[in-house]
Amino acid sequence: MSASEDHELQDARSPVRTIVDLARLAGVSPGTVSRALAGKSLVNAKTKERIQALAREHGFQLNQMASKLRRQKTGVIGIAIPLGHDSRQQISDTFFMTLLGFLADELTEKGYDLMLRRVIPDRNEDWLDQFIGSGMIDGLIVIGQSDQFERIEDVADGYLPMVVWGNHQEGQRHCVVGSDNRLGGKLAAERLIAAGAKDLAFLGDTQAIEFAARFAGAKEIADRMGVPIRVLSTHLSPDRMGAEIAQHLQVITGEVDGIFAATDTIAIATLKELRGRSVSVPRDMKIVGFDDLPISSQTVPALTTVRQEIAAGAKGLVDLLIRRLGGEDTESLVLRPQLVIRETA
Template identity: 80%
Template sequence: MGKTRKNPDKAKDGGERQTVRTLADLGKIAGVTAGTVSRALAGNSLVNRATRERIEALAREYDFRPNQIASKLRRQKTGVVGVIIPLGHDRNQQISDTFFMTLLGHLADELTEYGYDLMLRRVIPDQDEDWLDRFIRSGMIDGVVVIGQSDQFDRIEDVANGYLPMVVWGNHQEGQRHCVVGTDNRLGGKLAAENLVSAGATSLAFLGDTQPIEFAARFGGAKDVAARMGVTIRALPTHLSADRMGGEIARHLRKIQGEVDGIFAATDAIAVACLKELREHDIDVPGEMKIVGFDDLPIARQTVPPLTTVRQDIAAGAKGLVDLLMRRLGGEDTESLILPPHLIIRETV
């Protein structure tokens, strides 16, 4: 009699064999993290011999072959990705800002899947003109993610000419050299303004600093709509630092009282502060003032009333940042990734 061929999809106990496609899949079977699997398969001495041999045996058993990206990771220099936040436009803004913390959390999760650690740096460019070059040349990182272009577009462009493993969270402009992941901010601004005007607003204010490229694009989109729909819009500079934002918004509201009935806030944080000030002055939202934010952070669902906002998919953005960075570490010159914004209608319009 001939030999019976084993079914590769059957486990040893006769049940269905678990499919292993990623480091995380193999880590679940081994009872370790994806990072430990990556280091074990790379022969990293930080993983003890018994664990390494057990993971290697499981990889053979499940016919798991790390993809080309994982092969590149075996030759990594440090196992660390630098994440840098330039604050040229507002030196008082803190990393504890809700947007930064949300994006950083997703970034850390994604980098762990590839066995990377994260090194975080906040910089004030006018105090350190060489902020990006020095970080890259430090020898401490294998690649870099820049969160926000701030007012540093030209500096980032210069570095992109000679440094491949860099990806930036920000706004994309036609012809730029650096690789960006971000939301279509101009379209997001259009969605916000259209919603305000369609709901009955006749005069709009944009609260935010129009110097950063992302905010300028949001304001630009809103201006396009205002011109098309025959309403006025003005920009009221508003800092993102908590120690200045509240006072500025209070002054803005006194200035526009009776003249503006629709606010487009550059961020959810600004929108939330607006709601607080309006409530303290007994101004009804959305009856007397309509508000749209930008980001759709978790707090947007918890305000009173819940905040209408433009959602940018921060989790998908973090995944895109890491995916493109890994490909660039492998030598690929990638295109930028532009994510579509979505209007989330709640109760402030």
């Protein structure tokens, strides 16, 4: 027997416990297995039949792992933070820490422990299948869709106990809790224009779905009001953000007089850079952030921002996940953002 034949025989005899196991045996991606077992038309008939035959041969069902976890509780909820769009961003980011704090309170109150993973999808494209198939968690909360929307959609077809903090799109299959980001962008642009801004810039990375929606909302208002708005790509990783903001301001100072920052973190870093350049806020530059983190009211001048209900969002994530652990296929929860007017605009 050749080495390759021996390897194939070992694979065939290996237990098939997860989608990842079955995908490896079939020589396809976990997403293809998920779609095939769910009967999706996106998989060609021949591949679908082969995967379904392998599943029957090994006694594997799509919801096998979820059923097993419901019977044998681990008492642990997984929390994954995928960083496909900004791989150098840190979990110590103020937004992550704020949301994680509220999630920890909610989950602890319900009797669960947390297992946290910071994920760089480029280094492990099967990160989601491996986490849910590990047998170590009862369910999963994903913080942010990043650039992983389709991967999350694939898993949602066959894994019920998963809820995602992110942006909701009509027709999507995965369950989301998050703000109406497009509306938040509209509120930000409306405030900047009402405060007298004539030329706007959006500081953020529109590869991230939530940030793209915020920019889309702001652009809708700017276009309607005949005010130009440009995107200045700005990352949240500490080793890039400051230099990018400095470079942007070098170019736009004297032209742009209104900045919509994708997050409060970017807005606060921009305030610091403007102060170093002796640019008066809000006289010469108006700024609106997004999140309303606790530090936002303590900046000088105090930051005008769009508030996300982060505490309510954490409660919604946990409540929906627990309902899904009980077998309920829940709807998404979209929270209405609120403009908080302070001194920067």
